[in-house]
Amino acid sequence: MKGEKPVLRRIEWGIREREREREREREREREREREREREREREREREREREREREGGRERGREGQRNRKVLVNVSAHTTKLLLLQPARSVCLCYFTNTLSPLCLFQPARSVYSCYFNNTLSAAMGTHTTLWAVCRKVETLVVLQQLGGALFDTALQVVVKERSNSTDGGVNSTSTVDDRQRAMSDFFMTYNLLGKLTPIVPAIILAKLSDRGWRKAPIIAPLLGYMASRLVLLLVVVLGWPIQVMWVGVSLHGFSGGFSAIWAGVMTVVSLGSTEQRRSGVMMRVELLYGLAGLLGSLVSGHLFQLYGSTLGQGTVLVGVSLLLYGLCLLHAVSLLQVSVDGSGQEQTTPLIRKNRKEEEDKGEDEGEEAAAGGEARSNRINIGLLFVGGVLYDVAVAGAMEILVSFQMKEPLNWNAKQVGYGNASGFLIFLTSFLGVMVMSRFMIDSSLIIVGMLSFASGIYFMAFVTKTYQFYLARSLMLFALIPTPTIRSMLSQQVTGSSYGIVLTSFQLSFKVASLVYTPTYTKIYQHTLDWLPGFVFLLSSSISVLATIPIRFVESTPILITKLPRPNLVLPDSRT
Template identity: 40%
Template sequence: MGPGFTCPWSGSLSGFRVRTWIEPVVASTQVAGSLYDTGLLLVLKESFASDARDSSNYSANQSLGERQEDQQQKAISNFYIIYNLVVGLTPLLSAYVLGWLSDRYHRKISICTAMLGFLLSRIGLLLKVMLDWPLEVMYGAAALNGLCGGFSAYWSGVMALGSLSCSQSRRSVRLILIDLVLGLAGFCGSMASGHLFKQIVGHSAQGLLLTACSVGCAAFALFYSLFVLKVPEAVSKPNKVHPTVDTVSGMMGTYRTLDPDQQDKPNIQANPPTPGKEKPSQAIIALLFVGAIVYDLAVVGTLDVMALFVLKDPLHWNQVQLGYGMASGYIIFITSFLGVLVFSRYFRDTTMIIIGMVSFGSGALLLAFVKKTYMFYIARAVMLFALIPITTIRSAMSKLVKDSSYGKIFVILQLCLALTGVVTSTMYNKIYQLTLNKFAGTCFLLSSFLSFLAIVPIGVVAYKQVPGSRQGECADTQRS
């Protein structure tokens, strides 16, 4: 790959150097994260199961065993309530500051600091497994992760670098490509996680190989981001000097998105933006925020409960099945990427967002009535476009603000999602506990409702955008 190497997703990024690619950081971080997530859940399961076996009231009686399984589910759920509160709230102290520093001084500040937090949290789980420390240690590990910015600072930094490296007309595809890499890495990590957990079987050593691999991947991501990764130069400004780059025909250059993409054409004519467009842009950003938050409520709630749902009857998965099940969730990164490539040629961003929301809502509805393992995978298959909404919303927002504000706007969105995730996690876990013996799929029904509800603000954005875009196209036709 020489300096002149180009690829379909890079578009106008001639001379794009390998060291500016964020993908190696995303891939190694996600492998570490998928190993860590599976490892933490299995460590919790083994710890609470061991406590139940050691209790004096333990019996082989089937009815008592079922009650102990329910108690184990509630114990894991209660752990995750506190754990998710720590993970969601501690970044509020640092993520916005890191985003501001990244915009003002250096783009890698938020990514590298968050990488340090990731590494410390993975080391915390490794030490818990090696030294048989109490589970409460993981609250401290989560706090260290959050104080370093957590996922909010990390992912906002990744999205900022991804947005800088491409033009507006290619941004949705560029960001979904990063998500694709994340999904492929998560798939590989999850597929291997169950097997790695079983390699060393013992009391405190079970899961040692899994957690050690997670630490290794996190360390690689940190050192790569510190010493190898370089910040790409923004390509949006050169587009004004060489506007023909964005008018090249082809799959990437001809797809239609939100009205901000229509600004590319006025840029060719060197027409300044009218002051009257600022207020509509603010209203659109607000509606996009609302749609993203409501949709994220549905997604986060489903994922939080799903991990517990598959461990109990009727599915009652083991370690390997759990790894495969978590890996199936990463397939949507591939299908969502392919969906954006196809849909972007025929639909606007708002239409793609709605397609993704309908996909997830329908899958969550089916998930509520799962009784067999094959039914679970059918429900996951229906969610094949579930990743499109949040990624496309981020892309749309990046087109409405200056590139110097990417770090702040992305971290604000991520912090909003983190806050709502904290509320969602607590709410869904409590609902799951209350409905565990009645109808365990209640949470999935709620997620389906919220997913369809999120379509409302996006529909309003579509309604606001269509007339303006048509008028703009007519005006461009008349000028040509």
């Protein structure tokens, strides 16, 4: 028995040694696999570099072709100016006598050639630059938002005047509270129609865009915009009931609405820019949108007070808005260029790094599967928390902003057209302050902290808004909302970090649709609460929004800002026009 124990120990030692050897062999195999993967990655990088070089060659070829076209145009214009006479001989005959005394020892011919070529090059360069700017989507965005800012002020003031009239309108009543209830009921129906009718048309237009009809999501909504503006013009000129505007907003919605046109604009921007420049181009488009809204709101109140012959106030303002949308439609049909950059094609790089052993070797051990499962569960929890926080914040912001339109029109504020325009301009100013805030704070704050700062900024401003009795107090409350546009786009960015590339569109579309579903609840709820609190505290709904906004920060605090397997995406363009602050 004593002799058997050493033998057993040697056998056990041999078994353990063979097991360790097999483990070392598996480790060496994994290392070889990692080395092969690194080699494949280097090969893909070399292929991408060769593709960039080929694209650079194609771009240089296109630039040379454009230069040749410019030279052909210059030759044609020169020939016409010289009445079909040989340009060279005429120039030599004329400019030799004119320029020879000034040229000293230089031949007159060479001096003229330099001067003439430089002048023509500068003129043609300026002409080409202006033409290129006119064909860009930024021009369309500016025209569209200028017209939209004018329309918003016109609609708000027209509804107020009709509610105060004694011959019909929204609901002719004798008390201020009754007029406020009539206005809030009108805007409740108007907003619900504007939010629900575009859902299906926007999806159809998006599919058409994916099939190559890139201008369809832009042109179709512009037709709806023109129809709704034309309806308002007829309401002002012919004295139709203001409820006719429900037909106008329905036409606008069934053509795709704002969600369709903005998606189309972003598609054109993405196709016409490289990956390196895309973020900057999108930021530029969004800043131009905010600046155009700011300018349009500032001048809208003054335009409203202008009279159109015998047609009364508001005719000029609505007419200018309709004209701007007509120019916008003409630009989209005839001038807008949808260019496809070589590196601007859609890519399907996954945002979650899939485990390569899972794809290539089905024999992944249980420890790795457990780790991957834990990470997937963490991502699902993050998505749920972000959805809850985003929807709560949208309820707080959108509900308050819908009531703010009626709140501005009652005592003690009782704004006129100019003041309405200035108030709308203060809302567009938040586009700029939020953008600057992100540029500064993102250097030392994580995304979840940025979201909380934006939510608390809105909560403080809307809380102060509940007790506003003077116009200057309104602007003080607005000044507290400087960062109110940060949360929603940042939440979208964080959502994109939790899913694969194939699920990116589904998740973000679901996130946006959740706002539409929530509006079915908060729009009538806020309206009825406002109507029932007019007698004792008209700003009670703003206190409610402040509380909901603070409540929305709770799920955001528990979101993991940097999941283990998620690649870090570039910081998003945070000044988004679909925000309702």
